[in-house]
Amino acid sequence: MSDSLSTVSDKLGMPPGALVHVGNVHEAVTRLFVVDYTSEYANEHSIQSIDELRQYRNSSSITWVIIEGLTDVGVVEDVGKMFDIHPLVLEDILNTHQRPKFEEYDDYLFIVLKCLMPEKGEFSVNYEQISLLVLRNVVLMFKEKTDDLFNPLLKQLRNSKGRLRSSGSDYLTYSVLDNIVDQGFLLIDALDETVILVESDVYDNPTPATLNQIQRLKREMINVRRNMSPVREMLAAMLRSESPLIHEQTYLYLRDVSDHSLRVIESVESYRDILSGLLEIYISSISNKMNEVMKVLTVFASIFIPLTFLAGIYGMNFEYMPELHWKWAYPALWVAFITIPAVLLVYFKKKKWL
Amino acid sequence: MSDSLSTVSDKLGMPPGALVHVGNVHEAVTRLFVVDYTSEYANEHSIQSIDELRQYRNSSSITWVIIEGLTDVGVVEDVGKMFDIHPLVLEDILNTHQRPKFEEYDDYLFIVLKCLMPEKGEFSVNYEQISLLVLRNVVLMFKEKTDDLFNPLLKQLRNSKGRLRSSGSDYLTYSVLDNIVDQGFLLIDALDETVILVESDVYDNPTPATLNQIQRLKREMINVRRNMSPVREMLAAMLRSESPLIHEQTYLYLRDVSDHSLRVIESVESYRDILSGLLEIYISSISNKMNEVMKVLTVFASIFIPLTFLAGIYGMNFEYMPELHWKWAYPALWVAFITIPAVLLVYFKKKKWL
């Protein structure tokens, strides 16, 4: 599903900080899931309300709260109250048309970005906005949809020996970002396959459908770039920030994610150039086909038009046309009927029209 | 109504600071409206002259003065005298061809920007220049037209519990800017609908009118970008300024408006790319249609020209043409008349011309 550029504007005129969900409704129900872990243990369980998080607020364990679905505005409000989050942040979480950004507050970091996944089947991009509130020991993650995007991380958390289990909320944040950015590589892989198909179409059998396909891909690239480019700025802002919430050694990992995002962006740019090239080939091959059509017409017309004229001459009814009475006139004409096309065909052959 | 690029140049040669209204006259009468509020009360009333503002100048309440229509130069002059505004600022307020900008003076801030609203009916953009003079407790707002753009803010002010009522002139300024920038989202929505219509035209039934429509939209995008891009710079200048007139906590809100303006600008850029893509499809589909025309001509001509030649042969009046006297010559020719087109049709079918 392509991300519409249209931005739902129902909220216009409301005071800032008014909590209303803006965006497509992907999940009717909001589901809350908690993973609480230290290097010793890792507990996973669903919860019913934000109130159940109270115990984790000041515990020394790391708590990862996954909130899927954004329709229940109350959940976001409760999060705001319990963790003392600025109303503008809560508003941004609920509005799923955010530009990726990183904001540093006194007690927490706010990160919002889009996860771009390839759809199964025909190539198209699935956009999901993911917001992160990073506190000292708690990471709150808001997702639009229910999917298994973070299963690999859950698996790592179950493994007591992983680095993730023994690190803080900043490293968990890094892992989440890494997981999201790396979806971009899957996207590039899917794109690559599609481009190869389109390319062989353009060369072998260009149709208007091929053109539409190229344009559709170009437009997807416009959207992907619009959503990926700010990720680079966002990560640069994180790397520049000197927040006490991010440990020294985590910066190396964030730099790594930043490199990955750069590679994804550069690949997208390359594919834009390649698609523009395909469009040029498409247009050239349309011209080439027109040329071919014109040549067929010209060859047919140029050969038969003079012959028809010749035949027309001897179809005239003049009284005094001596040729009409010659015995070999008719066969002689047949010689002309065969010689003229032969000469013309040689001429066209030389011009490489045949 | 599209904003003409033409700049009225009647004022050339006048000394700077000369107060003359430059721009289209939208309102014949200048109307003044005042909202005076504290967290306790909020009074709205019209006034006749700027002199009536004297009481609010040093009061501790926040006073929002809305001046609609710019034809009465005297009003602007009076504002200049009462609040000691620099003549260049007054001149800028009256000239409605300003670039959006932010200027910091000792006792006040000057902000000028364009509000871009979609017209009803066919897509076009309505431009209105709005200037703000932000003093300690007074915000003077100059509008070109009478409209209900700020009704949502008035509604918020009537509500005693809103954050707006309990904040200063800087927060009011923020609210005004937010209201203006958010009109951009409405514009994008309207644009999106129009582009979808144009797109289906380009694919299904491209006419010169479609081309004009694409060009008109592209030109609107040029104008919108020219008026929106400086808004980003303007807000960046506000965020950088360390004016005592803007409270610490208001910067967060201004950053939010800045994000919104960025989203609008990026959407506009995306639509420019999309419109360029549509133009390419248009041109390609014109070529495709020409191809189709050429194929029809070629098929018709290539089939009938040889047949006509054949018929022409046996229309000749030679004395010695043995075939003319054969009994089965005529039916045999009919076989040729049917076989030749059949072969050619198969050939054209194979070339995918049919």
Next chain:
Amino acid sequence: MSDSLSTVSDKLGMPPGALVHVGNVHEAVTRLFVVDYTSEYANEHSIQSIDELRQYRNSSSITWVIIEGLTDVGVVEDVGKMFDIHPLVLEDILNTHQRPKFEEYDDYLFIVLKCLMPEKGEFSVNYEQISLLVLRNVVLMFKEKTDDLFNPLLKQLRNSKGRLRSSGSDYLTYSVLDNIVDQGFLLIDALDETVILVESDVYDNPTPATLNQIQRLKREMINVRRNMSPVREMLAAMLRSESPLIHEQTYLYLRDVSDHSLRVIESVESYRDILSGLLEIYISSISNKMNEVMKVLTVFASIFIPLTFLAGIYGMNFEYMPELHWKWAYPALWVAFITIPAVLLVYFKKKKWL
């Protein structure tokens, strides 16, 4: 008259600082005109030689020296001697192919820029290089041509109440720059009118002349941008400079000129985009016209070629052609002659070729 990109290179090989006039000769005679003013009085008079300026050099009044025509190298030399100007500056004044620039010397400022005015009649741009030497109490202005460009300023100077009369040489400099930059708005107005005409030509009656017109305007825009863009940098350099020759309060005015130059540059950029759009429409409409021609040909040929073939059949002279002897054969053929075109016309109508 379009500004030739060609740069007269007669001076190559001369030592730097050699004073030779480089450029087109617009005025055979160099005319010197002096306005000397304080808030009390304003005297205007012509002078014959630079020597007559000696009295103004150290007087407390402000002296504006207008030098029209650059052919008399001696005048520039005398100015150099009297006011102790660097030889490179004198050289730059005489060479009318300068890039707009601002240079700060110990005792004076040097400003050179182009004044761009629309020619009367058909749209074209008139370029005039204007150099300013700004001293404490004297402003020396060098113009290529004799025209009434600065009449509005002279008028202001005659008015004892204007701000200009009571300000220093920096404000006079500002007024001159403002006057020059504002000519850009006149240019944009003239351009706008021309573009509207070209636009209606492109839509209604595109001819090769229209194409040439578009290209001519595009090229004018290239030149205008080349001469206007550095003005922005020049003004930025002035705003950054902390020269004691520019008073604190004058910076506000210079910032205003800078804003104006920005608006002119952005308008020029917009017109470049618009002209590129017109070129695309032109090319598309040429294709459309070709399509129309092809359709006419195809319709004519497709209708008559089969009919001619039919007529050809019954023009054959076979002995055994039973149809020839049928009574209703000829009328029946006429039915075919009418039915076939009718069917084809319906077919072409359905294809929207008619």
Next chain:
Amino acid sequence: MSDSLSTVSDKLGMPPGALVHVGNVHEAVTRLFVVDYTSEYANEHSIQSIDELRQYRNSSSITWVIIEGLTDVGVVEDVGKMFDIHPLVLEDILNTHQRPKFEEYDDYLFIVLKCLMPEKGEFSVNYEQISLLVLRNVVLMFKEKTDDLFNPLLKQLRNSKGRLRSSGSDYLTYSVLDNIVDQGFLLIDALDETVILVESDVYDNPTPATLNQIQRLKREMINVRRNMSPVREMLAAMLRSESPLIHEQTYLYLRDVSDHSLRVIESVESYRDILSGLLEIYISSISNKMNEVMKVLTVFASIFIPLTFLAGIYGMNFEYMPELHWKWAYPALWVAFITIPAVLLVYFKKKKWL
């Protein structure tokens, strides 16, 4: 072999630092080769395992370890353990889809870049990722493939008088980088030859194959630029770094490599412009050929169609056609049959169609 944009994504979901080889397998076996040298001696030998490097770790001689083939993850792991390398670095070494980069760690420098070599035969680019770990006295180099890329360096090392023998690990690093960047010049040479061939094709005999060739080269240029541009940034980062591992005098040499990389990048950019120009010529020459085809058709049709009509007139069977009985009618018609084409040919000649 062109570098696929596709990035193998098998590793997604693994924790960071997990050592898995990502990329095409070029060498089944990992080969280790050591050159140990001082100004006195230079020993070259193969080793079986990283353990054999222990003796060189703290020796005062310079040790260059060349590791060819990346499939044996154990080798990289052993390197990590012995030299205490950050797991992310080891991961980067194994993933052959890296962006060129330079990273500074406490005890070592990490450099990764692509070596771009022209393939033999038809023009295409061979990409090999080369990673360098630069320690005080040891340089570990990881290569994807077995080739003789560094033979010139080995030859220099055997020569006891070369500067290389008497310098440290930083100078060896410079030599390696210089060797890699200079491959770019070979690439440009190969490209230049290919472009000259394509160019003569475009002018003399443009076929769809020529178009494909242009597009293929353009795409190679996109890839080359994507891999070369970051090299400039990488070298700039090295020049900015104040690592104690790089001696003062080595910076001059690095600056020289940086200049070389810039020259390669600028050449690539120039070739992109040139290829775009060739594409324009290609499209123009297709149009020119179409024009030629159309002219032939038009000349043939315009000459014979009127003649055929004339002949048709006198093929009519009206009873009362006096011309049919005139003696000189037939010869007179032949005069027309010769005059009309002659006149038309002169006309077409004048129009430069022949």
Next chain:
Amino acid sequence: MSDSLSTVSDKLGMPPGALVHVGNVHEAVTRLFVVDYTSEYANEHSIQSIDELRQYRNSSSITWVIIEGLTDVGVVEDVGKMFDIHPLVLEDILNTHQRPKFEEYDDYLFIVLKCLMPEKGEFSVNYEQISLLVLRNVVLMFKEKTDDLFNPLLKQLRNSKGRLRSSGSDYLTYSVLDNIVDQGFLLIDALDETVILVESDVYDNPTPATLNQIQRLKREMINVRRNMSPVREMLAAMLRSESPLIHEQTYLYLRDVSDHSLRVIESVESYRDILSGLLEIYISSISNKMNEVMKVLTVFASIFIPLTFLAGIYGMNFEYMPELHWKWAYPALWVAFITIPAVLLVYFKKKKWL
């Protein structure tokens, strides 16, 4: 002679600092020429070997050494030894594929740039690399070719009153740079003349040769820009440098050269835009010509095809065709033969096809 993008790569694999001449051999013999001057005297003479320079090394006079031809590597080696020049600098002097650059060493400055001169005859650019080693009292200049490029400077040096004679090595350097950059203006003049010719061709008589000419000029512009743009950076680096070898007052002169280089670069950019415009006109005029051809064909075919059909009808041999026996049938048909074309011609006239 256009500067090939190809870079001779014979030197690959050699250690850095290895002195080998890389580039085309323009002069078989290396010629050395010395000008030694103070404000008192100026001596010019040829020398045979670098050893003869020993006396000038520490003299207080300024010595300008001109070395023409780079094939004698020994000369460059001797210069290196006598003046203690870094081997990389010597290598750069010998390699004539350098990017223009400025490098500051402890005791000398190294400057390398290209002199771009127009060839006589058809427009093409002559590239000559010129390297300068600027010491306290000596300027060593290395040129590829023997030409009279610096005659104007020699003439100035012979004049005892010129500023050049009384200034130091930095002013001589400036004079050399100024002389080189000003060749750019000659180039622009030659280019301007050529563009005017091409332009009139495009409008009046576009042929494929015109297209090639445009492409050739575009490619020259690509090369010129590639060689001129870095000159700007180079001069900026000189202006930033605070080398004791450059006197305070010389910076003003260098700034002047920098302005000139900027003007040349901007002119080149403008010509690139103009050439792109010409290409668009070329393509449009090809389309226009095709349109014209098509119209001629359509007019001929549309007029004669219906007439031929009419004639064909009455060439049929039906027994019962009453018209054949009417007395006025034949003249009536002639009326049709004249009326139908007349009507069609009026129709085509109205469509502006004639």
